[in-house]
Amino acid sequence: MQKQLTMREVNQRFTECVREVEESGDEIVITRHGEPVARLVPMMPGQRILTPTQQAALARMKAWLDDPQPLGIAENFDRDSLYDR
Secondary structure, eight states: OEEEEEHHHHHHTHHHHHHHHHHHOOEEEEEETTEEEEEEOOOOTTOOOOOHHHHHHHHHHHHHHHOSTTTTOOSSOOHHHHHHO
16 A cells, blocks of 8 residues: 655654564655655565675675784774775
């Protein structure tokens, strides 16, 4: 089922709208001046696809968790340092 709400309504009740979409699985069409401009839809599990850069960073992080020394990454690192290598 599809529900239509104005931009103002969604803005005022955003958390409630997200919860409703999550629990019911239905989508909400957001309108501005009566015209549809966006949809709020539930996420489907397992749909996320990593980019090659993200996959490489994840592999480096997993390798670091096994043994941080060979990669030359300091014990205190941030997300950017994973992408810089």
